[in-house]
Amino acid sequence: MLSSLVSRSLLQAAYLAALLVILLVLKTHPDPFWRVLYLLLLPPLLLLARFAPSARNRAGCAGAAALLLLGGGLISPMPVDAIESGFLLLPLLYLMLYPGRWPAPVLALLLVLSYWIHSPAGDHAELLEDALELLVITGFATVMSHYYLRTRQQMEDYRKDSLTDYLTRLPNRQAYATALHQLDALPPEARQQHALLLVDLDNFKRINDLYGHQHGDLLLRQFAQRLEVLPAGRAYRIGGDEFAVLLPSGGAASATELARFVQTASRAPYQLLNRQLESSVSIGVAQCDAHCQHSSLLARNADLALYQAKALGKNETVHYHPALLGARELQDRLERDLLPALAAGQFFLLYQPQVDLRTLRITGAEALVRWRHPELGLISPGRFIALAESTRQIIPLGAWVLEQACRQARSWAQAGVTLKLSVNISPVQLEQEQMLDGIRKALRDAALAPQQLQVEITETSMVADLDNVQPALQRLRSEGVQVAVDDFGVAYSSLSQLTRLPLDVLKIDKSFVDHCHENQPARMLVRTIIQLAHNLQLGVVAEGVEQEAQRQVLLEEGCGFAQGYLFHRPLEAAALGELLRQQQGLPEA
Incomplete structure (x- = not known):
């Protein structure tokens, strides 16, 4: 210059x-x-x-x-x-x-x-x-x-x-780094007026996977065009579906208004070739303050806020606060401790019974993995399952769960107690060509009949890769293993997709069960899912039943089976085994 x-x-x-x-x-x-x-x-x-x-x-x-x-x-x-x-x-x-x-x-x-x-x-x-x-x-x-x-x-x-992104024509990551470097050259008083918004498209991966990269690219271009008309600040594409907006002045109030503008702009429909699709964004906001001595701290704080916004679900805006740093440090520690935890025997299984809604007899159980950390105590699955999936540690962990569950089912069978055992399969596991071989090996090693195993796969993971999932599930069913759709109703599958899948059971998501006894629209949704399952000759299991009134509604609508705290909390293998022996009139072990 x-x-x-x-x-x-x-x-x-x-x-x-x-x-x-x-x-x-x-x-x-x-x-x-x-x-x-x-x-x-x-x-x-x-x-x-x-x-x-x-x-x-x-x-x-x-x-x-x-x-x-x-x-x-x-x-x-x-x-x-x-x-x-x-x-x-x-x-x-x-x-x-x-x-x-x-x-x-x-x-x-x-x-x-x-x-x-x-x-x-x-x-x-x-x-x-x-x-x-x-x-x-x-x-x-x-x-x-x-x-x-x-x-x-x-x-x-x-x-x-x-300095320009070839796809969106917005300034790219190098331009973003240059802008942060220029921010560092400002006097502290001028620097404290700046704010940074990190923006992540919520539905990009789903649209990209379902409809192809051409639709994904169009989504990125159209969203970038909306960022070009921001009332303040400058937008950058810094990678994949992540964008940044650097706001030079105005303080926290202006940053909040700008985040609201971006949220509103993102929700307008996108015309992607012959489809009109919708998306939303997650936003992390950080403000330069007296403690922000370097732009790298500003970027880190915005990233922490974005991480929390994504953890809360879609269409969320989170402003950075110091507690987020502690939460992220804990998450990083869990990520480091996750790999040795399996070898150290820190994981264990609980089993939640599934009951006949009329007789309340236990007819099956779902295997649920838990983590007992030696220093942090019991870690919620909500904390470590997503982490295991993002680091792909879910592959060895999922294989271990399958092996342990099959062995436990065989152990009960040898004691004269038989039931169908459900095991959850992660979307990451579905991507593996060896998944089917792993299930066969677990059944063979435990000498367990395939008819006693049921795999549960979320609806979202099924429709995201339908062409690859369908033949894998078909081979499983041909060998006698049942397939259940977990959390049915929360994704965007169509009836045509549902009929293409080799299924045995639909599991009604807890979010539908929660209010089915309180308002008519929720009850109508439950009724529709049950009737759909019956028309397709599929079994139905309701999840998360906690009140007697919910059980009565489900019975009236024709649902045969359920699980939830109203009947049984997740139990250790010995406790469930004892319940089953009592139910079948067998002597104590």
Whole structure:
């Protein structure tokens, strides 16, 4: 920036010096009228041609000065000896006004012609020599300045491209890093006015997986166009479906308003080829304060807030507060401790019974994994399952759960107690080609009949990769393993997708059961799911039943089985085994 300022100053000084030399030459004009006319009109015209604020005014003054010089050359030319030292600078002045363009060489040619007309024959040789010198120098300078400017423009274009995201045309991650670096150069008082918003598209992965990358790219472009019209701040695409907005001033109130604007803009429908789809965003907001000594802290705080917003679900905005740092540090510790926890025997299984809603007899159970940390105590599955999936530790953990559950089912069977055991399969496990082999191995090692195992797969993971999931589930069913759809109704599957899947059981999500006894719309949803399952000849299990009134509604609507705290909490294997023995009238072990 400093070098550019110095270059402009030197160019302006050269322009003024050249103008002064030309005026000194014109001062020697033999005709008093033209001498006064030149000295009165030419300086302001050429000064305005360089420094007038309007481009139109600059061009007009440059043209008037050229006409004045050409008119003087035609009407009252100066002697050749007088002009050869000064008039060489005239085209160079225009070259400074219009670098690399036609006015300078054209003016040089016209000046030569205007003087050639009136010059005596004896002066032609000297004039020709001066003219050639003038034209060659002007032409060479014009060509060189043209290529210099073109090279400089190409370099500027390359620089802009390197700072621009190719897909959305927003500033990219490098531009974002540059902006944060510039923020660090500000005084502390000015820096404290800044805020940073990190924005993540909630449904991008689902749209990308379901409809393809072309739809995903269109979603990113259309969302970026909405960020280009922000009322304040500058937006950047910093990777994948993540964007940043740097707000230079306004404080927390302006950051909140801007986050609300982005939330509202994101929820408008997107026209993606022949589909109209919707999405929302999660936003993390951080504000520079007295403790924010470096932009890296601002970025970290916004990232922590975004992490919390995504953990809360979709369409959330979270402002950074210090407690988030402690929560993230705990999450990082759990991630570090997750891998050795399996080898250290810190995981164990509980079993939640599934009952017949009419007789309340236990007919099956769902295996639920728990983590007993040696220092932190019992860790909720909500804390570590998503973490295990994101780090892919769910693959060995899921294999362990399957093996332990099959062994426990075989142990009960040997004691004379049989029931169907359900095991959850993660979407990450579904991606593995070896998943089917792992289930076969677990059944073979435990000597368990496939008919005693039921795998539960969430509706979301099924529809996200239908073409790959369908044949894997079909092979499972062909070997006798039942397939249940967990949390049915919370995803976006269509009836056509549902009928393509090889299923045995629909499990009604707890969110529908919670209010089925309180309001009619919730009851209608439960009724619709139960009737759909019956029409497709599928079994139905209601999850999360906690009140007798809910049980009565489910019975009336035709639901046969359920699980929940109304009947049994998750139990250890020994406790469930004892219940089953009592139910079947077997003696105590």
